[in-house]
Amino acid sequence: MAETAVSGSGTTESDDPLRAAVWRLRSRGCWTDAAALLAPHATEPAVAVERAALLIERCLYTERGWAEAETAVRLAEAVARKGGERGAAACERGHLAYAATLLGVRDRADEARAALGRAAALVAPDSPGRPLLDFRRGLVAQDLSDSPQAARAAYRRAHTGAAALGDTLLLSSTWRHLAGLALREGELAEARHGFAESLRIREELGHLVGTAPALAALADAEPEPEASRLRAEAWRLFRLLGGVPTWLGGRLAPRPAA
Known part of the structure; x- marks a missing residue:
């Protein structure tokens, strides 16, 4: 099986102790603990998206925690207000559906494509979230649609x-x-x-x-x-x-x- 996606931007340096702690836990595969650190701030749209991304990444690496990831995605969708925030939440929705399909939990390929399509309409081309969205669309093209040419173009943009x-x-x-x-x-x-x-x-x-x-x-x-x-x-x-x-x-x- 091809390696699944790594979501978000990693860093080893941060002036924010919370960000640094989340990264340390995430990089060692402690996604549940990292998500717990973010939970008190998850009414903020950006934090809710990050928390959902962590729990989806846990699913991709461990094939467990699907219900928790679904709940986190729903929260990210619920607290989103602006177009970019809704687009980021849709990107996580698409990624979760992709992961479930890839790992044989349930065929959610159509949901993955639809959610990432919504995200593409909401996330501006010059937004910091656009490369991650392009990457995930490449994953869907490669792994769910068997379209390596489309995947390559998306990966190159990302x-x-x-x-x-x-x-x-x-x-x-x-x-x-x-x-x-x-x-x-x-x-x-x-x-x-x-x-x-x-x-x-x-x-x-x-x-x-x-x-x-x-x-x-x-x-x-x-x-x-x-x-x-x-x-x-x-x-x-x-x-x-x-x-x-x-x-x-x-x-x-x-x-x-x-």
């Missing part, structure tokens, strides 16, 4: 926007998904470069929970013995984090000796 905004965590995801498309087309040098950039960013940010998937992705584009070394390191992190992301374990589990 990549350019993330670079301009300095959203390095999103940039790591655009690198990874563009590299995945390159690997699919046999462009090994391009794939290795993109996967390596994605891994470098996540290691520099300290995004521990996203590092194992990045290592495994790079391993897919590398020859032996480097591929085995990368998978062994990914397996170590996977075990350290208690088996997340859940879908990665089958790819990494060491094979018994013959």
Whole structure:
């Protein structure tokens, strides 16, 4: 399974102790604890969206917590007032529906497309939220519509926007998904470069929970013995984090000796 999306913008530096605490928890896969820190402020539209994003990310990595994520999305929709706020909430609605479809919980592909379409009509082209929206539309195009050309165009828009905004965590995801498309087309040098950039960013940010998937992705584009070394390191992190992301374990589990 392809790695699922990382939502929002990560940072290792913040003048706001709450923001720094949320990032530390999120980067280690403690999404419930991070969301709990935001709960007292969740009547603010931006905070409600961020809290929903955290709980959706938990679903994507653990395949659990769907009801909590749904409740958080509904709250984000309820407190939104302005067009951009409604667009951000719709983006989370679309992402949750995408995740449920991708992981086989329930087919919500039409809901994902409709919600992201609403978001595109509400989120201004120059809004800071536009690159993330473009990225998620790329995910739907690739994983739910099997349209790699549309996915590539959306990822490239997201990549350019993330670079301009300095959203390095999103940039790591655009690198990874563009590299995945390159690997699919046999462009090994391009794939290795993109996967390596994605891994470098996540290691520099300290995004521990996203590092194992990045290592495994790079391993897919590398020859032996480097591929085995990368998978062994990914397996170590996977075990350290208690088996997340859940879908990665089958790819990494060491094979018994013959």
